[in-house]
Amino acid sequence: MYAVKSMFKKNAILALLAFVSILLLQMNLFVEAKPKPQTPAPARTQTPKTDPAFEKAKKELPEDLYIGYRIVERLARANKIDQTPWRLAIVDEYNVNAYATEINLIAIYTGLIDQLQGDVSALGFVLAHEMAHHVKRHNAIGPAQQAALKEKIQKEAEEQVNQEIQSANNEAVGTTILGGAAQVIGGLFGGWGNVAGGAVGQGTTMMAQDRVARGQKRVEEIVKEKTAELEAKIAEQSRTYEFEADEQGYKYMATAGFDPEGCMRAMTVLGRVPGSETDTSHPAVPKRIAQLEELMAQYPAKDLEKQGELRLKTIKPLSYAPSKDGKTLRINSVPGGGGGDPFDRKLSF
Numbered sequence: 001m002y003a004v005k006s007m008f009k010k011n012a013i014l015a016l017l018a019f020v021s022i023l024l025l026q027m028n029l030f031v032e033a034k035p036k037p038q039t040p041a042p043a044r045t046q047t048p049k050t051d052p053a054f055e056k057a058k059k060e061l062p063e064d065l066y067i068g069y070r071i072v073e074r075l076a077r078a079n080k081i082d083q084t085p086w087r088l089a090i091v092d093e094y095n096v097n098a099y100a101t102e103i104n105l106i107a108i109y110t111g112l113i114d115q116l117q118g119d120v121s122a123l124g125f126v127l128a129h130e131m132a133h134h135v136k137r138h139n140a141i142g143p144a145q146q147a148a149l150k151e152k153i154q155k156e157a158e159e160q161v162n163q164e165i166q167s168a169n170n171e172a173v174g175t176t177i178l179g180g181a182a183q184v185i186g187g188l189f190g191g192w193g194n195v196a197g198g199a200v201g202q203g204t205t206m207m208a209q210d211r212v213a214r215g216q217k218r219v220e221e222i223v224k225e226k227t228a229e230l231e232a233k234i235a236e237q238s239r240t241y242e243f244e245a246d247e248q249g250y251k252y253m254a255t256a257g258f259d260p261e262g263c264m265r266a267m268t269v270l271g272r273v274p275g276s277e278t279d280t281s282h283p284a285v286p287k288r289i290a291q292l293e294e295l296m297a298q299y300p301a302k303d304l305e306k307q308g309e310l311r312l313k314t315i316k317p318l319s320y321a322p323s324k325d326g327k328t329l330r331i332n333s334v335p336g337g338g339g340g341d342p343f344d345r346k347l348s349f
């Protein structure tokens with residue numbers, strides 16, 4: 001009896017288990033039959049997908065050139081300075097420097113890349129600074145401004161020299177110092193060859209010769225002073241350009257979404273180069289840091305970043321090719337890139 005009862009109980013339990021299993025199975029089926037939830041996959045924690053164009057570049061280009069290309073093309077696109085091509089060169093030398101030269105050519109030394117290795121935001125600032133020199137036409141207007149400055153200072157020197165000669169003439173009767181004035185001025189900034197020969201005229205007396213010698217010495221002093229004045233003015237102008245390139249460079253890099261603190265990290269490295277504490281053709285690094293701090297407060301990086309976002313999302317990565325100069329990488333413009341035949345691409349006949 002006990003055994004029967006037990007058997008019955010066992011069967012009842014088995015039946016119950018079977019029922020529950022079916023029920024669970026149905027529930028599972030039911031759940032599976034439901035449409036998949038529409039919420040997006042948790043992509044934020046995943047590594048962002050690299051654009052195939054960049055994947056190709058990574059395989060094709062040497063590492064340093066690839067880094068430079070990625071930064072320059074991003075800065076160009078985000079800031080709409082992508083309407084004409086850029087040229088990029090990596091100079092294989094351990095020098096902590098970069099420069100803008102020729103037409104739209106940006107060069108960066110491997111020494112600086114090494115010092116900022118992997119810090120794309122710091123490198124972003126360096127390259128943005130050099131691009132800014134080109135956009136602001138510093139290389140284009142610099143020589144013309146220097147020539148104008150030289151002319152102005154030369155004129156001032158001429159006037160001063162003429163005055164000195166005039167007063168020497170007044171004192172030393174019988175000399176023709178004035179006749180040498182043109183040659184003296186001709187020698188300004190360009191050497192001293194003509195001064196001695198031109199200043200001493202015929203019929204000079206001993207006393208007059210002495211005055212002439214003193215007059216010449218004075219002229220030499222004036223030229224020396226004026227040359228120093230010219231050099232100081234040129235350096236001052238160059239420092240103005242540097243401040244402008246820092247300001248524009250900061251705006252470019254922040255608009256392209258780089259970390260604004262990258263500017264400071266680049267400056268930290270530059271600040272360790274001997275001589276960086278004093279004004280030369282470049283402002284002293286502490287002054288550049290002070291300006292950047294002010295700019296960051298005045299133009300918050302988050303606001304600038306928003307301005308570049310849409311362009312970066314909608315404009316395809318800029319393509320590249322070896323430049324016809326045979327030595328640099330050309331980063332193509334938006335109108336000039338796109339592959340294939342430009343006529344087929346842009347015109348319909």
Ligand SMILES: [Zn+2]
Pocket residue numbers: 129130133241242245
């Ligand atoms: Zn510069």
